[in-house]
Amino acid sequence: MSLKHTLAAGLLMTTFGVSASAQSLVYCSEGSPEGFDPALYTSGTTFDASSHPLYDHLTEFKVGTTEVLPGLAESWDVSEDGMTVTFKLREGVKFHSNDQFTPTRDFNADDVIFTFDRQGNAENPYNSVSGGTFEYFASMSMPDLVESIEKVDDYTIVFHLTRPEAPFLANMAMDFASIMSKEYADAMMEAGTPEMLNQAPIGTGPFTFQAYQKDAVIRYLRNDEYYGDKARVESLIFAITPDASVRYQKVQAGECHVMAYPNPADVQAMKDDESIVVMEQEGLNVGYLAYNALQPPFDNPKVRKALNMAIDKQSIIDVVFQGSGQIAKNPIPPTMWSYNDAIEDDNYDPEAAKAMLEAEGVTDLSMKIWAMPVQRPYNPNARRMAELMQDDMSKIGVNVEIVSYEWGEYLERSKDKDRDGAVLLGWTGDNGDPDNFLAVLLGCDGVGAANRAQWCNEEFDAKLKEAKVLSDQSARAKLYEEAQVIFKDQAPWATIAHSVVFMTMRPEVDGYVVHPLGGHIFNQVGLK
Template structure:
């Protein structure tokens, strides 16, 4: 891509010869081109887009990453050239476009679905240009793909004919399937199982420091969590080292900041607060709660890279907070419902977390705690002017040193305000059969299978 001197106009030169997938439900008549790019961005940002009217869905990432407000226009210059104009400079723009939200859809396929009155099938029967072609999805059972023999990148072709995701919600059952040779690679093992996996001669375990943070989020729009002293008191009452030991089981480290230590601009001066029950009680009294209060904590209903056991973490927090007079009721919902309710701000305190998407600090501070992200991934519903000004300014600068200074300051404000408590960053481990070759752990949490083979 070419970027104008003022940093507002990006001209993208599209790759030629990229074929859309031919599937049982769609046969393309042309290759990928500029019409697909213009169509995709219109669908992402324009509520009036005909497809959005037929099948209304939200694109919270597009909003949370600031793209909805910042993308001024997307124009086709010719079949293989697209010009994107921004309202304000955004240092992380090209990195953000490389995220899944920047995936391009086939305009021809979308038009066909619209004409057939089947717009909602875009979610059930996707069409792309990648190394694997979608075959079918059986709810709670499996997703099947086959190799795309016409993939454009001849240097990185798929090396297996079939790719099957066997949906298995229980980590112990996943481990049994791996041991029995029913699957080749396993996601999200239990921390307690990893040593045994490493000793098993039929298996190998790849590990690397996670690019993730597990959080407890306080809904800053609701009393008493709108008071900074209350949030800091809750943070101070936690025995975080005990949580790391019990929940992450030696597969995690304490997170002092709302970004992992491997993220550039991580503020090394900030430390997690030491547990101090007396001080926490003082802060609660100062905030007007000398006898504590009652609260509901939503426990994470699934295992995630940043939190291997939400239920156990909830029970530890319940015991910790009882020491300062805060009586906690624990509840949870099915994962989809949990996220939907949290985005609309129904919770008082909830658990979630984040695996970085694009390597930019704004993907932590902006996506998770900016005013734009309230109603999206900002579960604290934190919109605080001194913090917002710093991250907005940093987003518009391109100099890494200047941006680092602003993000370090923003982390100081965040730590003082404590809209959420960062708990831990986990080590990501992926166990697999000894016969699997070429698999790499993505820092962004994706499981990618180009270059992976079974010998």
């Protein structure tokens, strides 16, 4: 064990008493959250640290499934035309408190209105706080969808929509829809510290926020006033450990109970170790390289196609995923309904790729490939992937420079319409609906936000918008299948891989469930 590792472990145990209490569950997480207000971000790292332990939503996903259950809304009614959704809110739900704030009332309709109004109303004073980039809200076309939110009484709320929206109830269970305390927001605005909503979070969730040391540790305590099933452990600790090998060492040493994103090369050894439990599940994910379709020559689909043909995806699967992934040909995973298996992938053909570039008048091309600084389920080693792509591109005369940034900065910079370079990113589904991949990541409303390819195709977008308003899944599936044909022809991405998700833990961990939507949820996890 390195000195650095020893000191880090010592700090963790000294500060939080990790090893002293069987009631403390320690999760070795892969990175620091960007903040604790989920609506401002799109990273699973941030959602794991905020949305899941600290907040609730109007609807919730049953852990381990995409089944929608009642949450802060105990029931709902959708009108026949699909244009109004009425939620009956749960009574008696308590918000957390901290040194700056003690709530004087329970959760009610005002909190729901505040949660969504701040994201879509430029006049709301919180619309620009902490950067004010509500990426999910914008990319999901919520400003166009929600005409108004009506408060009938303290515990009845009505969403008036401009059109039917098939995945609306599932969308309300997503991280961006975490319900915030209006009373807390008002108090912090009056105190001149509105940023505390993002830095010292107050929610209604199963854990309360206690402390955060950037790049080191996050501490939570059980919320004993939680309206639902109480957490099984007294405290939850995120030991922030970016290096997968170090995370594994900590699990072996008993310093962490659970870790995510093991190195693919280590998985077999973990499975062979009787003191380690490895869970696995096909991931509802895709990893991709997004070109910037607003910047020449990447505004030319034939150039993008040529570059795609230069990428040896099988080598990436072999070297980076080491058997834990499969080649991706579509922007949605094969386990998702509407997946178009009839589509043929771009052949790996460097000579044809080179000839296609020359036919388009592109020679001596230089480009940047952005490599993520963290492991994600859809990309366990972005730097190595970028290096393989760099080598592939050199074979067709394209010079590649690899760049990277700190994770939060990477996500922010990569949204820029003027971004220089193609960006390695990916997606794990939020709600089990194809719309969550196709519209959020590739729709016109996502340009400058979640649509990192900055690609707006009117024919593609029209099919997505038509599919949104239909209730018949087979009719929706046909439109999504047609949209995938357009995507493949236009090639805003190089689709790289779909991965298997592995979770590594100690045998005393009880009740952990691998969630298909990618979140790491510890509400009902205990220690034997």
